[in-house]
Each structure stands twice: as C-alpha cells, then as structure tokens.
Amino acid sequence: MASSQKSLKSALNNFNKDKVEIKKDDMTAATIVMEELKKDIFRYLKGLGVPMRPFELMGSVYEGLKVIFANEFDLLMPLDLSDCEWDLENFNEVATKAGYWRLKLGRNKHAAEVPVSKNEWCKSLSKYLDNGYLSAVKIRRAFQSFLQKWSDQYKKSAAPKYEINVRQGGPAVTLNVVYGSDRRELCIDFVPAIDLRPIGMPTNALVVAKPPPKVLRGADVESLWLQSYCREEKERMNKIDQADNGCRKKCVKILKTIRLHNSQMGVLSSYVFKSILLKVCKDRKAEHWGSDSLADRFIDLLKELHSCLKTKNLPSQFNSKVNILASLEDPAIRNIETYLAKVIHKESYVNDLLTCSGTCKYCKGPSAKK
Numbered sequence: 001m002a003s004s005q006k007s008l009k010s011a012l013n014n015f016n017k018d019k020v021e022i023k024k025d026d027m028t029a030a031t032i033v034m035e036e037l038k039k040d041i042f043r044y045l046k047g048l049g050v051p052m053r054p055f056e057l058m059g060s061v062y063e064g065l066k067v068i069f070a071n072e073f074d075l076l077m078p079l080d081l082s083d084c085e086w087d088l089e090n091f092n093e094v095a096t097k098a099g100y101w102r103l104k105l106g107r108n109k110h111a112a113e114v115p116v117s118k119n120e121w122c123k124s125l126s127k128y129l130d131n132g133y134l135s136a137v138k139i140r141r142a143f144q145s146f147l148q149k150w151s152d153q154y155k156k157s158a159a160p161k162y163e164i165n166v167r168q169g170g171p172a173v174t175l176n177v178v179y180g181s182d183r184r185e186l187c188i189d190f191v192p193a194i195d196l197r198p199i200g201m202p203t204n205a206l207v208v209a210k211p212p213p214k215v216l217r218g219a220d221v222e223s224l225w226l227q228s229y230c231r232e233e234k235e236r237m238n239k240i241d242q243a244d245n246g247c248r249k250k251c252v253k254i255l256k257t258i259r260l261h262n263s264q265m266g267v268l269s270s271y272v273f274k275s276i277l278l279k280v281c282k283d284r285k286a287e288h289w290g291s292d293s294l295a296d297r298f299i300d301l302l303k304e305l306h307s308c309l310k311t312k313n314l315p316s317q318f319n320s321k322v323n324i325l326a327s328l329e330d331p332a333i334r335n336i337e338t339y340l341a342k343v344i345h346k347e348s349y350v351n352d353l354l355t356c357s358g359t360c361k362y363c364k365g366p367s368a369k370k
C-alpha cells in the first residue's frame, strides 16, 4: 500500500470514529420512542377510516446508513387504494427522468360515499383529486391535519410523556419530538405512499408523496408522485457488506457525513452517494471491499461520482430510465464537478474533504455536542 493511501485510510477511519458513528444507546432510546408513537398514530389513523396498510420503517436508519445523530426516522405510510382502478401516466420527459408519475383514477366504487365529518378520511377520494389525478399535495395535507389532530389529542392526554409538534408547511409530514430528562430531539418523517402492486400495475413498485424538485416546478406538479424503490434498496443495503465484511456502507456513511460538513458537497443528496455505491458494485463486481481497501474504494467512489457529474448521468439501478442527477440544476452540477476534479487531481482528500472549517452547524453551536 502506498504511504499516501495508508494515511488516507487512517484519516478515513478517524473521521468515521469521530464524526460518523452513532452511539448504540442513543439509537436504542430513540427507537423506543419512535415505536411507541408509531403504534399510537397507526391506531389513530385507522380510527379515522384511513385505509392504511402497516407502516414500514425505511431510510438510512434501517439500511445501516444513518450518521451522526440517532434523530431522524422515515416511516412509509402505504395507503390501500386497491378498490379503485388507477392508471399510471407519464407527465412529461423531465418528470419521467426524475422518476415522477401521475395516478389517474379510472373507476371509483366509492363515488357515492361521503365522510362522516370533514376531519375524517374521505372515501370518495374526490377531495384528493385534481382533474381526475390523485394529488400528492392534497394527500400530504390530509395527513398533516390528521397528525395535527392526533398531536392535539396527545397533548391533552393525562400524562403526555413527550413534547410533540407537527411541523407545519414543510414538504414532508414531520413530527418533532422532545424526550428524556436531557431533552433530546428526534423527528419522524411520515411519507404517504401508494403500493402499485395491489392495484394491478405492471410493476411491483411504490409511489410516494415527495415534492418534485425545482426543475419540475410549475403547473400540475401537485399531482406528481415519485416512484420509490426504498424496499428494494433496504434489502440490498442490508446484505451488501455481509459476504466479505466489506467497507461499502462505511464509505457511503463517510461521504454522507462529509456532505453535512462541506458546503460544496452539500449540494448532493445522500441518495446520490448510495446510488454511486450501487453503480460501482454492479460495474466492478470483482473489486475487493475489505477494510484494507477503504482508501482505494473511497477514491473509486469519488471518481465515479465525478464522472457521473461530468455527463450529468447517474442511472437508477432499479430503473434505467431514471437519472438520479436529473433533478439537479446545471450550475450546481458544474460547481461540484469542478470542485471534485480539483480534489481528485490534487489528491487532497484529507485536507479538502475530511477537514471541516469548523463553521458548519455540526461543529459549532449547542447541537454539535449532543
């Protein structure tokens, strides 16, 4: 091993130890709180007549990719709309490349039914439609108001254990929770989703009510649903390092953490790093991922990232029609591409990527020590 690789390897390991890893006890405490609230909210939504399938835990925590704090959970809330007929429609080319679709209601068996009160789930679905298309925005708002009502009720209960707030107006349905004597914080993102399989779609995927990126802002975007492969991703990520006790997830976690400390890298979503890893694993199957190769593989991922940015093309490993970089605007892509080209050329990984200027919100302020 060249000495520069050796020192990069130890810098990566130190960075991982100091900045990336979550304390096990913190994770356990946060999970207990989340599980308790999850059960309570599920029961509440069922009571309102919302056609819920069981919540599913998704995202970084359940893929072993969460970094720094045990404070964010993603809960998938799949709705069962299988008693209506739906057509999955393209919107335009930009939307297709970004993975967004529209769901058009065909026949609605419940057209005549009306909800008991305006605060309950409306079985006729007309309340959630825009020109015959299911509106992701309206569904999200409905859940926001259901959660608000649940939280109002929770606050009035005899002895509320936690301080709860529903974040208003954001793109997601988010619950902020303060718990424990040291007032720790956690947030749970509730993601409304629709399972396409039970409604007879020629795909086993799922669409989620995630707001479209800026490139898709404008008319009619309220009815756009993002096709999600979170179930497949969770399965892949959970197995990915098993056979060889590899450092694949470690690399992604380090990149995700760099992204939080480094404003240049902050332009990229965590999802980009995970997708780069999946691409490299597929393109170069024979590569050695043991802990000895940490520095080499880390550089490989950066180089692959750079070349994808250069061509603005990172195909989804689950659907080759989707380009994960399609949502990024060109100037942003150019900036980060130029930056990475410099880092790779100078081999200044430690100085530029693993060293924080100390001005980021993770390195200063009270939350940094939590």
Ligand SMILES: [Zn+2]
Pocket (backbone or CB within 6 Å): 260, 261, 356, 357, 358, 359, 360, 361, 362, 363
């Ligand atoms: Zn920092």
